[in-house]
Amino acid sequence: MPKLLSQAQIERFREEGFLAPIRVMPETDALEYRRRLERFEATTGGPMAGDLRHKPHLLFTWLADLVRHPRILDAVEDLYGPDLLCWSSSFFIKEEDSPSFVSWHQDSTYWGLSRPDVVTAWVAFTPAEEANGAMQVMPGSHHLDQIPHRDTFEKHNLLTRGQEVAVEVDERLAVRLDLRPGEMSLHHVRLVHGSPPNTSGDRRIGFAIRYIPTSVRQVAGDSDSATLVRGEDRYGHFAPEPRPRADLDPEMLALHKQITERNARILYRGTGVESFNDPRGAGLR
Numbered sequence: 001m002p003k004l005l006s007q008a009q010i011e012r013f014r015e016e017g018f019l020a021p022i023r024v025m026p027e028t029d030a031l032e033y034r035r036r037l038e039r040f041e042a043t044t045g046g047p048m049a050g051d052l053r054h055k056p057h058l059l060f061t062w063l064a065d066l067v068r069h070p071r072i073l074d075a076v077e078d079l080y081g082p083d084l085l086c087w088s089s090s091f092f093i094k095e096e097d098s099p100s101f102v103s104w105h106q107d108s109t110y111w112g113l114s115r116p117d118v119v120t121a122w123v124a125f126t127p128a129e130e131a132n133g134a135m136q137v138m139p140g141s142h143h144l145d146q147i148p149h150r151d152t153f154e155k156h157n158l159l160t161r162g163q164e165v166a167v168e169v170d171e172r173l174a175v176r177l178d179l180r181p182g183e184m185s186l187h188h189v190r191l192v193h194g195s196p197p198n199t200s201g202d203r204r205i206g207f208a209i210r211y212i213p214t215s216v217r218q219v220a221g222d223s224d225s226a227t228l229v230r231g232e233d234r235y236g237h238f239a240p241e242p243r244p245r246a247d248l249d250p251e252m253l254a255l256h257k258q259i260t261e262r263n264a265r266i267l268y269r270g271t272g273v274e275s276f277n278d279p280r281g282a283g284l285r
């Protein structure tokens with residue numbers, strides 16, 4: 001008996017590779033998440049950048065709660081079973097009227113995970129719609145195997161290497177995933193997706209959370225870590241990550257630095273870029 005999704009939604013995810021919209025929380029709660037993010041940004045004087053956009057659930061208690069949100073986990077459990085790791089999380093923020101975009105890509109390309117059993121919950125802190133560059137997906141493309149990508153390192157591309165699929169995408173077949181604040185979309189790691197720039201007068205803020213069943217392994221690096229968010233880890237393929245007890249706790253900041261440096265080495269392997277703060281990398285700087 002599924003916990004949150006209907007049987008029809010589960011089948012649709014298997015056929016099309018995505019689901020949206022799914023309400024996670026009331027709009028007012030999502031706006032409170034936005035306020036928390038922006039309170040932090042006010043202390044640094046600019047948009048959250050560099051390695052802080054990666055795995056911030058290890059630094060902020062409210063994001064640690066969000067990656068464990070029961071409605072998100074219920075939906076993910078309906079797709080991938082009861083033993084779940086949060087492998088990663090990232091902010092995808094497009095500032096108002098800015099050229100930032102996401103090229104057509106498959107998430108699986110550089111993540112180094114052993115199987116394509118990976119799902120992203122993309123949670124909207126603001127509306128996501130045509131004017132501000134909502135995500136678009138190619139339905140059913142997750143049935144394709146890994147497609148070759150080329151790295152562009154385009155400076156406005158939010159992806160680490162500015163990678164894009166090296167095949168023609170027929171954009172007429174794309175579906176836009178409009179979301180209200182507090183709603184999420186779910187997408188499969190092989191689904192071809194991307195998003196255009198934000199031409200609106202407000203920021204578009206999404207928080208992407210990557211979940212895997214505990215049986216998946218990292219095969220691209222000597223070691224990797226993940227956060228057990230539901231059930232039991234009987235495999236131990238990933239070093240367990242602790243939950244932050246306070247925002248920006250110095251011990252967690254040190255651990256986060258180690259973890260994001262290791263993740264950057266996996267994601268940027270073969271390019272000479274070694275850190276999410278390296279200006280040579282494209283992406284969430």
Ligand SMILES: O=C(O)CCC(=O)C(=O)O
Nearest residue numbers: 092102120135195206208
């Ligand atoms: O935020 C976007 O527009 C794209 C996000 C994305 O590529 C992802 O979550 O995998």
